[in-house]
Amino acid sequence: MGPSPGPGNRQVPRRRLLHVVRGRHQWRESLRLSHRQPPLVRDPRLFHPRRLRVHRQRHLDHGRGQAGRAAAFHQRRDGGASPLLRREIGTRRNLPAPSVGGEPREDRPRHADTGSDGAGAAARRRPARGHHPFQRQQSGRNGRSPMRIGVIGLGKLGLPCAVAMALKGHDVMGFDVRPDVMNKGRRSYTETGPDGCEPFDPYLETSTLRFGTLEEVVNHADLLFIAVQTPHDPLYEGITRLPDSRTDFHYEHLVAACRDVARVASRDTVVVIISTVLPGTIRRHVLPVLTPRIKLCYNPFFIAMGTTMRDFLQPEFVLFGRHDREAASLAETFYRTITDAPFYATALENAELIKVSYNTFIGMKIAFANTMMEVCHKLPGTDVDAVTDCLALASRRLISPSYLRGGMGDGGGCHPRDNIAMSWLARELDLSFDTFDAVMRSREKQTEWLADLMCAHEPPKVILGWAFKSDCDMATGSPALLLRAILEERGVPVTLIDPHMDSAPLVEDELPVATYLIGAKHSVFASLRFPAGSVVLDPWRYIPTDQDGVRVIPVGVGPDIP
Structure with a gap:
């Protein structure tokens, strides 16, 4: 089965394309008759006076003959249309935006940034020096033009995404303030490859990813991604009770990285921030430290730790907060080499809000599913999995089955902290009701209920699995x-045991008689045989119940009907 047809492979409607080309032919015929005769124009949008000079030069360069016109038609049909024509006939059909990666960056015309709709933008729309308007660029592994990519920040997010970009044939160079991570050695954390199953390290070792200084990476890149953390205070991580106070994220690292990039940039540079921030952050904290050379966009990634490469290569959609239109156009060209997912461009503040809304909505789904788990545990004849399995079929109005299973509360480096940060914003905006606080209170109360279940049994207490999610070491x-x-x-x-987190391996024969609660749904626990006399509380309902002398309680399954 061949690759999915990308936007560049889609056929432009012949009628519409011929209409545009016919207009060009009519204009050319008018030139043959007399240079003073006005052009016969069918589409005034295409032949705006500002654009006639561009068309005239392309006409002279490309020749007036039938062969030249036929070549131009086939180039446009195959996705190689000029930037002007592609903007006119392809924007509404998701054709890739015109690539500007075909010529050396240092040879591009300099211009002042007068805004996305000013004279500077008009200058950027002219054909690049030394680049024939119908010339095809050398293709990368994916059949599209490779681009020079820079990645600032090579942590658990930036490094796997950089490897994924290189896997698609792009020339990727990375930098991190920690020199010890700028290598292709094995990582200390668990990450997977493009399929979400194979280990990540072999992909890193064989990758074409290169490393360099900050200045080398910035001046190497057509497109520069900044993947710098925006941490929260540990008090708001979600591993302790919810405090009464609230606060925003810490943006010092992100602002410092953007300031350093602006300082070393020697030419116009498209910068894409992918870090999670609250609405208004980029305009308030980042834009003031940038220079006119920096063309900024906001592109938060929707990934899960442990499957970063897969989630980057197979996103539901690509979200873009657009501050500079030409920068967003270049970014869309890049993403068409990565995925066919929808490209959603909007204002900076909208994109910032969409990212944290997405994360907090997941927390709300989990809290709801866990509420159903508690209801079913107390209601005779009910089973939470049967309930949520049916709700998951309602894909038209309830969106998707993901995160709609009873279990432990929400976790990870994004979801709890994002809810708490949004609760801070709710107070700042004086919202009529703080939904985000309610989600976190629900998470805490549901965890208290699990503590009640453990305390109802006599043996010592053991939490089996304390990673934030299944088969993960974080x-x-x-x-x-x-x-x-x-x-x-x-x-x-209470004792914590986790084969993914502990240095010592899990030995089944050494497990004590205890009251166990399965805190993380690690696959290894499914085949574990517990010592006789133990009680096992299973909020995931996957531990076998037929173990001699062991009472396994599937949390979320109600008592039998009398």
Whole structure:
């Protein structure tokens, strides 16, 4: 089965294209008759006076003969149309925006930035020096023109995405303020390849990704991605009780990175920020430190730790906060080499809000599913999986089945902290009701209920799996750690065991008789045999119940009907 047809492979409607080309032919015929005779124009939008000079030069360069006109037609039909024509006939059909990566950056005309609709923008729309308007560029592995990409920040987000970009045939160079991460050695954390299953390290080792100084990376790139953290105070991570105070994220690292990029940029540079921020942050904190050379966009990634490459290569959509239209056009050209997913361009503030709304909506879905789990656990004859399996079929109005399963509360480095930060914004805006606070309170109360279930049994307490999600070695925002905090608050000793987090391996014969709660749905636990006399509380409902001398309680399955 061949590759999915990208936007560049789509056929432009013949009638519409011939209408445009016919208009050009009529104009050319008018030139043959007399240079003083006005052109016979069918489409005034195409032949705006500002654009006639561009068409005249292309006409002279390309020749007036039938062969030249036929070549121009086939070039446009195959996706190689001039920037002007592609903007006129392809914008509404998602054709890729005109690439500006065909000529050396240092040879591009200099211009002052007068705004996306001013004279500077008009200058940027003219054909680049030394670039024939119908010339095809050398294709990368994906059949499209490779681009020079820079990535600032090579952490758990930036590095896998940089490798994914290189995998698509682009010339990628990365930089990080920590020199020890600028290598292709094995990572200390778990990450997967493009399929979400294979290990990430072999892809990194064989990648064409290169490393350089900040100045080298900035001046190498056609498109520069900044993947710098915007951390939150550990008090708002979601592993302790929700404090009464609220606060925004910390933007010092992001602002410093943007300032440094602006300082070393020697030419016009398209910069794409991918870090999570609250609405208004980029305009308030980032734009003031930039120079006119920096053309900025905001492009937050929707990825999950552990499957970063897969989620980057197979997104639901590509979100873009547009500050400079030409920069957004170049970014869309790049993304058409990565995915056929919809490209959603909007204002900066909208994009900032969409990103945190997406994350907090997931927390709301999980809180709702866990509420159904508690209802079913107390209601005879009910099973939360049966309930949520049916709700997941309502894809028209309830969106998707993802995150709609009863289990532990929301976790990770984004979701709990984003809810708390949005609760801060709700207070700043004096919202009539703080939904984000309600989601976090619900998460905390549901964890308290799980603590109640554990305390109802006598044996010592053990949380089995304290990573924030299944088969993962990261504990940021883990709901299991919140459960431990609540138990310790009650004076109940608790032991944490996790084969993905502990240095020692899990030995089945060494497990004590205890009250176990499965805090993370690690696949290895499904085949685990617990010691006789133990109680196992399973909020994921996947532990076998037929274990001799062991009471396995599937949380979310109600008692039998009398």
